Amino acid sequence: MASPAYIAVDWGTSSFRLWLIGEDDSILGERRSGEGMTSAAQTGFAQVLQSHLDALAAPENLPVIVCGMAGARQGWVEAGYIDTPTSLSAILTGAVSVPGQSRDVRILPGLAQRDRQAPDVMRGEETQLLGAIAADAKGEQVVCMPGTHSKWVRVVNGQVTGFSTFMTGELFDVITKHSILSHAVAGAADVPADSTAFESAIKAAFNKPALATNLLFTARAGQLLHGLTAAGARALISGTLIGAEIAGALSSAGQGAAITLVASGRLQTLYEDAFRTLGLTYTTVDADAAVRRGLSAAAKAIWPNNERKS
Amino acid sequence: MASPAYIAVDWGTSSFRLWLIGEDDSILGERRSGEGMTSAAQTGFAQVLQSHLDALAAPENLPVIVCGMAGARQGWVEAGYIDTPTSLSAILTGAVSVPGQSRDVRILPGLAQRDRQAPDVMRGEETQLLGAIAADAKGEQVVCMPGTHSKWVRVVNGQVTGFSTFMTGELFDVITKHSILSHAVAGAADVPADSTAFESAIKAAFNKPALATNLLFTARAGQLLHGLTAAGARALISGTLIGAEIAGALSSAGQGAAITLVASGRLQTLYEDAFRTLGLTYTTVDADAAVRRGLSAAAKAIWPNNERKS
The missing domain is CATH 3.30.420.310 (2-keto-3-deoxy-galactonokinase, C-terminal domain)
Incomplete structure (x- = not known):
């Protein structure tokens, strides 16, 4: 079995999903719960995270990469937004560190469309998108991410040109x-x-x-x-x-x-x-796999030597 | 002051409005409350009506004409529907009597559009419509009755050809x-x-x-x-x-x-x-006045001699 390399967390409004990822990108452990932002804002984000890390006996030095509503203003630490139009990889550079933690915990930013007529925001889906679209994709793609607030994103030659929430x-x-x-x-x-x-x-x-x-x-x-x-x-x-x-x-x-x-x-x-x-013609990408791939891309960009560590 | 001729009631889902109407169509008294169908289904329709009649000291022999959700299946007595297309005056002939009352109480039916693709129903608005549109109106009219469930009705030469609820x-x-x-x-x-x-x-x-x-x-x-x-x-x-x-x-x-x-x-x-x-070009008809005029038309059709009674 591969050694653990990092922890990936998709922290939504009402859901929490955590994966312990190995050096070879394999999934070594997984946790799911309803302790989303709303609940964790009451009980404490650090405590919720620690309880799941303890349950998986995650090594103490392992860094944690987080996407989603944990980075909202009313979340753990505000991670801001990257403005459209933008390349998808720009979100990798916008991660903020959570201060005062024994481990290195980073939260990825969301995307903002500051258009006066069509303001829009996303948090979490940008990471799914990063994992769903090949970085070198050519031409126009329309990405549909259904959910509580469905996101439709227009990507042209790897650039997010705009998006709409329904x-x-x-x-x-x-x-x-x-x-x-x-x-x-x-x-x-x-x-x-x-x-x-x-x-x-x-x-x-x-x-x-x-x-x-x-x-x-x-x-x-x-x-x-x-x-x-x-x-x-x-x-x-x-x-x-x-x-x-x-x-x-x-x-x-x-x-x-x-x-x-x-x-x-x-x-x-x-x-x-x-x-x-x-x-309508479509291709399907598994949402869980997409968010893990996006978190993985972020982890590799932030901690490039981690795969050879531990 | 004119002698009272009948009682008009607009009994909606969440509102109750009652008018004591004189022989000359004047308003001799008015009551408004939140005792709509939902509340009256608990406390009893007859009791709610009586309490408002008592408050106005309405004469005992005075008949009562009712429109709205009191005629729904879950209301007082089910008054059924008149199917579209229909002339507006057809609702006047569909009133049902409430049995076991000391006075003559009639509830007007609703309208139903039984189209498989666009089924629709209204209760109460058909009476408003009757009061808003001249019976001899020529040509096409589009009537907008905004509310909890807005009704848009198409009337052609006095016939209701169809309607849509939003x-x-x-x-x-x-x-x-x-x-x-x-x-x-x-x-x-x-x-x-x-x-x-x-x-x-x-x-x-x-x-x-x-x-x-x-x-x-x-x-x-x-x-x-x-x-x-x-x-x-x-x-x-x-x-x-x-x-x-x-x-x-x-x-x-x-x-x-x-x-x-x-x-x-x-x-x-x-x-x-x-x-x-x-x-857009529009003309406005007061909703309260319209429902009273519709109830008045129904009362005159059902009790033609009432204006000379009492």
Whole structure:
């Protein structure tokens, strides 16, 4: 087994993922928990990190590279933003050190688009992007990173020229939990199981995104008038939000641009289904693997001799 | 003072409004409360009605005409739906009697659009519509009734040919209360006070409705990057949702159709500002007056001799 070289952490708003990475880039250990920024801001970031390092018996001298919301203003240490347009590798140079730690802990910056008309920010996805796109990629690429706040990024010859956040995941959550549509989806499983309703909503919202908030209401009216099931309503809401997102994202990108989907699990399934339904060409990169590759690239840039250390 | 002729009630999901109407259509008394369907379903519809009748010392023989959610399945007595396309006057013939009451209490039906692709329902707005549109109106009219669930209705030569519900008001509510944007609007007053941000969002969302869920996120990014105020964020969210609604509603109506806005108070101000910003022609009908006129038309149709009674 390879010797451990560094610790990689993807620290989001509501999730914490940590990997112990070996000299040969192998995964020697892994931890996942719900101790995201929101929770860690209460209990202490250093304590949360240490508890997971202890659980893996990580060597004391091992450095830690972190991406995500731990670098937000309300996080551990603010890591700022790199402004677009930028090369992806610029984020490697913007890492900030966490002071007062026994180990070398660095947090990567986010990306900011300071455009007055379309301000936007990301934290964590820039590291996924770094791991998903080859540094020497040529031409235009459109990268879709679905989630609570889906990010669509335009990369031209390795430069991030712009990006857009769509609140798809969070809207799905608040609509199905707090709006009148919560009754329409009551009892339905988490995963939209009604692929007919999902695909029909994807097409309807993609073709007429202006009607998105009207299509959402058909989840209620369909239940009252046509006996739409809870699973059908859930699929309809999900499909409407994702279909409108894709329409919006592609309205600013070239229609013929190659789409790279960075996702895993349930979101991968949903977005692949959506792209197929719309006849869009895409390639999928596993989101977990992408963020690890991005963290690894950062670790190697920051500690170039680490692979020969320990 | 005129003798009382009947009681008119607009019984919504979360609001209750009652008027004591005289033989000459004058308002002899008025009651407003938050005892909408949700609350009355717990405490009892008959009790809620009686308490307000007692407060006005309404004569015992006076009949009561009701519109709104009191006629829903989960309401007092289900009043069903009149299907589109339909003449507006058809709702007058669909009123159901509430059994077991000492007075004659009738609840008006709603409207249903049973289209498989675009199912939709309304309850209460059909009565507003009846009061807002002249029965002998010629040509095409587009009627906008903003609210928790905004209704846009197409009326051609007095026939309701179709309608669409947009979840604008409710989305504004759940987004500003339950999403990450709740932080961006924290402390802002109820009324969007930043008209520049509102009008700019109206235009942006109307021109690119596909980007609505992206524009929403600029409320957060604008705060992080450009110091957008809470009032500005609130106005931006409101303008985005209303701008997208108008774009969607007009995408299915003729662009040149005359818009009748049925609204009062804060919503009237917001939608008039939106229409002016977009250069759209409209006329406004007061929402309260419209529902009273609709209830009055129903009362006169159901109890034709009532004006000479008492």
